[in-house]
Amino acid sequence: MPPDAGTAAPDAAPRAAAALAVRIAWLASPRTVLLLAAAALVGAAAPVAVTWLTRGVIDQIVAGGAIGPLVTLATGLALAGVATATLPQLDQFLQAELNRGASLVAIDRLHGSVGRLTGMVRFEQPAFLDRLQVAVMSEQGPAEIVAGGLGAARSMLALAGFLVSLVLISPVMAIVVVVAAIPVLFAELALSRRRACMTFTISPVERRELFYRDLLLRANAAKETRLFGIAGFLQRRMLTERRKADRARRAVDRRELFVQGGLALLGAVVAGGGLVWAVRASRQGELSIGDVALFIGATAGVQSALATAIGQFTLLHQKFLIFDHFRAVVTGPTDLPIAAHPRPVPPLREGIELRDVWFRYTPDAPWALRGVTLTIPVGRATALVGRNGSGKSTLIKLLCRFYDPERGAVYWDGIDLRQLDPASLRKRVTAVFQDFVEYDLTAAENIGLGDVTAIDDDDRIRTAAQQAGIDDELAGLPAGYQTLLSRIFMTEADREDPTTGVVLSGGQWQRLAVARAFMRDGRDLMILDEPSSGLDAEAEYRIHAGLQRHRAGRTSVLISHRLGSIRNADAIVVLDDGAVVEEGTHADLMNAGGTYAHLFTLQATGYLDDQVDQFDNRATAEAAS
Numbered sequence: 001m002p003p004d005a006g007t008a009a010p011d012a013a014p015r016a017a018a019a020l021a022v023r024i025a026w027l028a029s030p031r032t033v034l035l036l037a038a039a040a041l042v043g044a045a046a047p048v049a050v051t052w053l054t055r056g057v058i059d060q061i062v063a064g065g066a067i068g069p070l071v072t073l074a075t076g077l078a079l080a081g082v083a084t085a086t087l088p089q090l091d092q093f094l095q096a097e098l099n100r101g102a103s104l105v106a107i108d109r110l111h112g113s114v115g116r117l118t119g120m121v122r123f124e125q126p127a128f129l130d131r132l133q134v135a136v137m138s139e140q141g142p143a144e145i146v147a148g149g150l151g152a153a154r155s156m157l158a159l160a161g162f163l164v165s166l167v168l169i170s171p172v173m174a175i176v177v178v179v180a181a182i183p184v185l186f187a188e189l190a191l192s193r194r195r196a197c198m199t200f201t202i203s204p205v206e207r208r209e210l211f212y213r214d215l216l217l218r219a220n221a222a223k224e225t226r227l228f229g230i231a232g233f234l235q236r237r238m239l240t241e242r243r244k245a246d247r248a249r250r251a252v253d254r255r256e257l258f259v260q261g262g263l264a265l266l267g268a269v270v271a272g273g274g275l276v277w278a279v280r281a282s283r284q285g286e287l288s289i290g291d292v293a294l295f296i297g298a299t300a301g302v303q304s305a306l307a308t309a310i311g312q313f314t315l316l317h318q319k320f321l322i323f324d325h326f327r328a329v330v331t332g333p334t335d336l337p338i339a340a341h342p343r344p345v346p347p348l349r350e351g352i353e354l355r356d357v358w359f360r361y362t363p364d365a366p367w368a369l370r371g372v373t374l375t376i377p378v379g380r381a382t383a384l385v386g387r388n389g390s391g392k393s394t395l396i397k398l399l400c401r402f403y404d405p406e407r408g409a410v411y412w413d414g415i416d417l418r419q420l421d422p423a424s425l426r427k428r429v430t431a432v433f434q435d436f437v438e439y440d441l442t443a444a445e446n447i448g449l450g451d452v453t454a455i456d457d458d459d460r461i462r463t464a465a466q467q468a469g470i471d472d473e474l475a476g477l478p479a480g481y482q483t484l485l486s487r488i489f490m491t492e493a494d495r496e497d498p499t500t501g502v503v504l505s506g507g508q509w510q511r512l513a514v515a516r517a518f519m520r521d522g523r524d525l526m527i528l529d530e531p532s533s534g535l536d537a538e539a540e541y542r543i544h545a546g547l548q549r550h551r552a553g554r555t556s557v558l559i560s561h562r563l564g565s566i567r568n569a570d571a572i573v574v575l576d577d578g579a580v581v582e583e584g585t586h587a588d589l590m591n592a593g594g595t596y597a598h599l600f601t602l603q604a605t606g607y608l609d610d611q612v613d614q615f616d617n618r619a620t621a622e623a624a625s
């Protein structure tokens with residue numbers, strides 16, 4: 001059974017997420033972080049200074065004091081004003097700069113971690129995919145968290161400054177303002193938790209919306225969506241998912257509206273009450289006019305700094321919770337257990353052996369392989385055949401160790417694959433998968449990716465293409481092997497120029513995938529999962545002749561529903577419902593008259609008219625009886 005550790009939501013660790021975010025930001029640009037911190041310090045001091053300088057100026061004017069100190073105070077006020085006016089722009093620039101650098105580091109970390117997942121297990125787990133989607137959206141998290149943290153620190157410093165000012169004028173008022181802020185803090189924290197939770201819970205809905213949107217916009221789905229007239233149907237489904245997500249967002253927005261509206265009202269009542277008191281105190285001579293100005297500025301300053309600090313803390317808390325999904329992905333365990341001291345994979349000398357292998361994709365899924373015991377001898381061609389869903393592709397995924405068996409084991413010259421280094425194992429394997437990738441790159445790159453160390457080696461690329469029978473076609477493209485095999489990167493100006501990109505046919509792509517596998521020449525094991533399913537008869541014949549030549553003396557596993565193409569394999573293994581039901585050469589299996597003989601005869605019959613008639617008659621008779 002595939003392990004599921006690390007996919008279930010782990011206990012959120014917002015502190016660890018915050019620490020990781022700060023580490024990433026610091027790694028990206030320590031200078032920008034320091035500049036932002038300096039800006040935060042000045043940003044905190046400036047408004048407090050403005051309030052005190054304003055009080056001094058007013059009191060000097062009212063008292064008719066000397067011009068010198070008044071000018072000094074006014075100059076200070078002007079400088080503080082300049083700092084207050086220009087800091088937001090500088091702050092914005094620094095934040096954007098930090099964002100660029102830290103996002104780059106975050107993207108690199110995230111993709112590095114996903115790339116280090118050795119198997120396919122995680123990609124089949126919805127919980128991991130949800131987490132990954134949130135993690136991908138969190139690339140700006142480090143910069144936002146650092147900027148938010150510094151913003152909160154700035155508000156706290158400003159708050160302290162204003163609070164001291166307010167305590168000097170009216171300690172009671174200072175206490176009232178602070179006490180009124182306590183419910184705000186708790187309410188905002190609860191709101192932020194709710195928003196972070198909503199972001200995660202709507203993730204499957206957003207993934208479904210993306211799936212429908214992708215189908216509607218994808219070129220290779222356009223044929224079916226048009227012919228079957230399902231664009232409207234898919235669009236309605238997409239909008240339904242969007243509405244579901246919007247309903248969840250609206251519920252949180254509505255709660256915020258009521259809670260924050262109520263809290264704002266409370267703040268306004270406190271400030272209004274204080275103002276009435278200050279005016280009365282001034283009339284009774286307890287406060288100077290400058291004191292009243294200081295009181296008004298300090299009360300507004302305390303309230304706004306408190307509101308900003310609480311807002312920033314709760315936003316930070318929310319960002320920690322969201323960025324925690326990023327942390328969970330980048331620090332999560334690997335999907336397949338890796339041996340403490342994985343052994344490098346030696347060249348294959350005897351063969352690969354499956355011993356009583358049981359495998360299912362999830363604990364609640366039916367078994368895809370049931371007690372498979374099988375030897376793939378070195379230097380021999382082994383063919384896997386069987387009906388759809390009988391477990392052929394699953395078996396080769398286990399040979400590449402994309403998954404581990406739940407019971408039993410796969411051995412490479414007697415060593416359990418779990419003891420080997422997965423990367424080292426894969427260096428010894430080449431494959432054409434059923435669902436091979438069509439890269440929107442040049443023809444040469446499409447082949448060269450088979451051995452990225454030789455991606456510029458034109459001779460090897462060309463040899464691989466010749467072996468796959470596609471050299472002539474690639475050489476004949478407008479820019480030969482350098483032709484881009486895609487039209488998706490074209491600009492409007494390129495549209496008429498055929499050399500900027502061409503579209504290959506399905507069969508051509510398939511031969512290109514075979515060439516890519518040939519690029520990894522000299523590997524110990526070659527896996528071919530339906531390498532010729534999309535080819536015309538002649539291309540199929542040529543590719544199988546080429547593969548046969550190439551396979552000679554090498555270890556290969558070949559899957560094909562066209563039984564004629566595997567009849568020359570050294571051994572044919574028939575799978576049925578995840579179990580090996582027959583094994584032998586073509587002649588052995590035909591003599592045995594079992595599943596293979598039945599399937600082979602059925603296919604061969606299709607190519608011979610008189611036998612087709614007999615077959616049809618027999619089928620009609622069978623149907624009638």
Ligand SMILES: Nc1ncnc2c1ncn2[C@@H]1O[C@H](COP(=O)(O)OP(=O)(O)OP(=O)(O)O)[C@@H](O)[C@H]1O
Pocket residue numbers: 124361362365368386387388389390391392393394395434
């Ligand atoms: N990624 C997956 N997640 C869950 N179940 C899967 C997955 N891939 C295959 N299966 C299931 O495992 C069983 C074996 O599938 P597999 O693809 O190995 O069959 P196959 O013999 O290669 O079929 P085909 O001839 O159609 O390619 C099937 O029941 C299939 O539904």
